[in-house]
Amino acid sequence: MYGSANNSSSTGEYLLRCKMTRGMIYIYTGEGEGKTTNALGLALRAVGHGYRAIIIQFMKGRKYIGEYRVKDRLAPEYEIHQFGREEFIDFKNPMPLDYELAAKGLEFAKKALKRKPRLLILDEINLAAHFGIVKTEDILKLLEDIPEETTVVLTGRRAPGKLIERADLVTEMKFVKHPFEKNVPARKGIEY
């Protein structure tokens, strides 16, 4: 998958240490498109193999999105739980409810990890952390106890440096070309 082998004892040792202590942390960030979508693709793969994939969406509460509507067809391995309002958050002036819901999401994530899913997706948590809707320290604490068989995926723009530091793999989605930039309405079955 990652091309040809390139062994070095230090990375080998690093890996061994990772494998013995905890599962992996993947971050998808950047201004480009495909962060949540990519995590959903991982979930699709996991479910294809009969593994459990738990998606926790922060700051999102719309049920008519594709990843939510597909859930019954991929049950019981595929789970999606939303901890946000239907409306978008005003980041300049968040509501107390925004913080409450996010805290509940984090609490749910903690319990979800105990079930040792193949994948635990914390969707939009990077942006939530950036704006202080969840505390980066609380996320770091959650990430201390990842079962060996679990990969935790954090999505969202503007991932705080402390999360980047902690992650095993960080991919930035970067727009190369986006001619209609900010004025295309999101299309059903593609962007949501």
Next chain:
Amino acid sequence: MYGSANNSSSTGEYLLRCKMTRGMIYIYTGEGEGKTTNALGLALRAVGHGYRAIIIQFMKGRKYIGEYRVKDRLAPEYEIHQFGREEFIDFKNPMPLDYELAAKGLEFAKKALKRKPRLLILDEINLAAHFGIVKTEDILKLLEDIPEETTVVLTGRRAPGKLIERADLVTEMKFVKHPFEKNVPARKGIEY
């Protein structure tokens, strides 16, 4: 989805023209991770809304991958068709069969477009074009007739410039951090 609105008449006109003539072309390229996975996430969303998503995999023939194994659970909207051998192609010395299978894939794609799916994913076609396994000109020809309701997604590293030019949206997946780089075996339910 794309943040706040930023209207300009030229992009507005561009859009109008696009909408009246053909569906969109998305490219996911770059050395980073998440190109195929992202396309799979789009498929999941489309299927969630009850739309058809047709995935055509070039240079891939392994049936025990997650995106293949999930197909019955998402039928009939989700389709996946492979046009490759089980083994990896030796790009320095491709087999005649590699070219034949890729040509069949392209032929299949042409017919698939006629069914006006919400999504048509041409997985790894960028890399296939880069190495001449399929001709870029043949892909460009295929892309002339995209039904308005269809988005065509091209994935794979090293997308040729002519495809980038033609695409409406191009996202580059870029590694920010990948400490174990090239020596982690792909893990079931995550990388495949």
